[in-house]
């Protein structure tokens with residue numbers, strides 16, 4: 001992958017893996033009971049395994065170099081859900097080719113993630129790391145992937161997220177260093193930084209995240225969580241930074257805007273910049289098939305031009 005001038009990434013999210021395993025009653029004596037009821041009354045009809053499987057088959061046919069998964073693999077963070085999701089991940093692709101960040105459903109109640117995320121560690125740790133530490137950093141060819149965790153347990157009725165100061169500081173330092181390397185920087189976080197979430201579902205420190213991007217820049221910011229497609233830009237130091245929110249990978253149902261989909265990105269290295277082609281693949285109504293939806297074509301400046309000239313003189317090949 002390192003030598004090619006064009007790399008293809010696929011982005012999917014909000015897998016909400018079905019079916020839900022049997023839940024021992026003692027594990028439901030907390031917020032889980034609400035999620036369990038919601039799943040059994042309604043969500044099991046919306047998030048369907050056959051749709052997810054059809055999406056993965058369509059995605060494979062597009063032959064991406066790397067897959068990006070922005071969380072909510074599970075529903076109420078049951079121990080067995082984490083194990084089933086690990087099996088699903090293993091079938092999706094090897095850890096080298098699949099980068100995962102967790103969502104709020106993956107940390108649905110306090111303590112669940114401590115054990116559950118161990119099953120997913122290989123897919124959400126950095127190149128040099130033995131354990132998942134967020135943000136993690138993976139270099140794939142000319143691309144750098146920075147994976148963040150916004151997954152924190154929230155009170156009943158809430159689905160909010162939080163990065164925290166430590167992650168934000170480490171993210172900024174990494175973005176600056178990767179700009180000096182001339183990398184195409186992809187930032188993954190479950191909760192959108194675009195202003196599309198209702199307050200009880202939002203990223204609490206969204207403004208602080210946006211301030212990091214404003215100062216340090218990035219080339220692409222990818223999220224899920226809303227189960228709808230959104231696109232927009234965040235302010236960056238050298239121009240707008242594209243941000244996308246992908247629909248849920250498993251959502252069927254009758255609302256067209258919530259229908260399952262995933263994104264494909266073709267990133268081409270060009271003189272002085274990048275060409276970014278974005279394409280939404282969307283579930284066709286009434287079928288288990290996917291077709292092209294919105295497409296976008298963007299040109300982005302190379303980040304290293306933004307670092308001081310003295311640094312460039314200091315040995316960038």
Ligand SMILES: [Fe+2]
Nearest residue numbers: 014072105225
């Ligand atoms: Fe979700």
